Amino acid sequence: MNLGRYVRRTSSHQPDAEAVVCGDVRMSYAELDEGSDRLAVVLRAAGLRRGDRVATLAANRAELVATEVALYKAGLARVPVNARLGVAEVAHLLRESGAKALLADAAHLDTARQALPGTDVATVLGYDGPSDLGEGYPDALAAAAREPVDVDCREDDTAVLHFTSGSTGKLKAAVQTYGNRLALMRKTVMNPETRVGPGSRQILAGPVTHASGMPLTGILFAGGCAVVMPRWDAEAFLATVERERATHAFLVPTMVNTVLALPDNRKYDLSSLRQLIYGAAPMSAARIRAAWDLFGPVLSQGYGCGETTSGVLFLSTEDHRRAIDGTDAELLLSCGRPPAEAEVRIVDESGAEVPDGEIGEIAVRGPDVVAGYLDEPDLTAESFRDGWFHTGDLARRRADGYVFIVDRKKDMIISGGFNIYAVEVEAVLHRHPDVFEAAVVGVPDADWGEAVKAVVVPHDGTAPTEAELIEFCAAHLARMKKPRSVDFADALPHNPNGKIDRRAIRERYWHGTERRVH
Structure with a gap:
């Protein structure tokens, strides 16, 4: 298997269609396919082979999307580093991941310079040009041969090391495999509310290296366009919806709140929006109603985490409608029902399923759930038991399957x-x-x-x-x-x-x- 094949296929079907928009950069599918091939050639020329790890340290930019596709094509593992982390945290991630290459933007080269000693990183590419650390990304791609790269991967090969905080307070990596990422793509394109195909355009407002980038494989498979915001700004978001005629967007509730706080938020034409998905943090029922009033009947909610490779519970637009019109008001307090292949249970301390209405821990299993954490056997044994990932979230389930979180076991x-x-x-x-x-x-x-x-x-x-x-x-x-x-x-x-x-x-x-x- 190779996830990069789907980008190549989409490029052959619609080479001139826009694949990625970010700031002034507008990248067609043909350009994305060629650029990702060239980067894969560069990385392989540097000695990287299937399974090797490549880190990125940059704010949102179109090249991050091309990098993700290139790593898929070359069978490499991506190590996305949160661009807001400090030197010590970046150094920890580079050491723990064993990354052999790093791609960084100009704003983070100094952090990289201080973090690199003691790591396995031997190749550094600068997205904005050459530096004392290594070659510039544009020059490297220009000099590389254009040849298709298609490394055959196994489903259990590592695709992404998704770092998140652990039980000791240190960052740990959920090991997302190529099989997990394929399941992520399936659930994105199988749900009509999240499928972004030809003519559709989804705004990715947060860091595409993390939750905001989860829809990318589905967008590129289905032939839609990913509109990546270089940085979050509430007014810029509304202007982008209007200018790009965006049909879909993913926001965390903080972003929704800042949009709602804008005094002139109704001056923009938001009529193109068909779906606005929110998730990753709590949002009050009052704020949900206010967002429904501003954006229209387009809201849906996802619940998931790095260990589940994106959402495993989904509260649909129709669910929101039923809650807001008073048919089933309690639904605004729910995080939804399983929409795809993952199974979700509410279990007690022994792992046995509790009756509907009783409080237990959310446990998940399925092809999108990772097998464990990188080099953390004790933590893996604690969180992954009998094939189920135990999320640490306490919840109850209604008889019709809707899940309601009531507390969090983890701190x-x-x-x-x-x-x-x-x-x-x-x-x-x-x-x-x-x-x-x-x-x-x-x-x-x-x-x-x-x-x-x-x-x-x-x-x-x-x-x-x-x-x-x-x-x-x-x-x-x-x-x-x-x-x-x-x-x-x-x-x-x-x-x-x-x-x-x-x-x-x-x-x-x-x-x-x-x-x-x-």
Whole structure:
């Protein structure tokens, strides 16, 4: 198998159709096919062979799409590095992944320069041109021969190392195989609400290296156009819908909230939109109704994660309509039902399915679910049991199959679509000389879904300030992980085992909040 074959086939059917639009770049299918072939030739000339890993470190750009296709063609594994991570985190990802090549934009070359020592990276390509680290991407492609690259892959070959936070607070990689990615493509094109074919155009507003890029294989298979936003801006999004006559879009709730906050959001022509999918963080029923009023009857919601290679539960537009017109108002609190091949169960601690209406943990199995984490046998054994991935989300299922999340077993915070692990932030807070004890939880936030909240017990005789602790965290973590607020307490609640009771702390802030979907 080779996922790049589908781009080649689409190119033969409609060579002049636009495949990717990003800023001033408009790339046809013929150009995408040729450019990805040339990059695959460059990487193979550098000695990379099937299964080798290639990292990317860049903000959204059309070349990231060409890079993904090139890696599929060459049978290589992609290591997408979040462009917002700091030097230490980038270095960790490069070391853990064993990446042999790195493609980076000019804005992140300095980070790459500092992160590279001690890694296996031997080849660096600069998307914006040559540097002291290596050759420029445009020059390398121009000099490469144009020859089709089609490395035959097995379904269990690694396609993507999707890094996310783990139980110890460090980043870990869910190993997405070519079989997982093929299943992702199938579920994208089989669902009429997510299929983006000829004449359809989907806006990818977030980082295409992560959740926003999950639809790409389906778009390129079906012959649609991926409209990649270089960076998020609410007004630019509305202008892009109007200018490009976009038919589909994927946004995290934070993005929806910023659009709703624009005073002149109704001056744009949004009539081309047929589907706006949201997911990756909680969104209140009130905000969903406001979005329905602005965008029209086009909303749907997806629930999934890196371990499930995109969504495994889906709340359709018709589900939204039934909720908003009052036929079944409870549905606005649901994350939907399984739409494709993956099986979803609600299970107890032993893995046995609980009766409908009772609370248990969401467990998933199917061809889109990964087999485990890279070099993490203990964590894999903990999360993957008897063929099922245990998500850590607590939920109940209605008799008709709709799933409603009620809480989260894991202490993961999802803010603006990014996963933030409490332990990681707490570890930094405990390095501050004035902090005796600290707990970090996610709290409701109208714009971000959840915001990082620190509750701190200072050492006797000290008086750290909120601003001081926030800046201390910002200096040692990616800024998206820093607390947005700090509360001070004389003591923290502990459970009978002596551990901090985060659930009790979290409940103070979530009490009375009706929707806890991510």
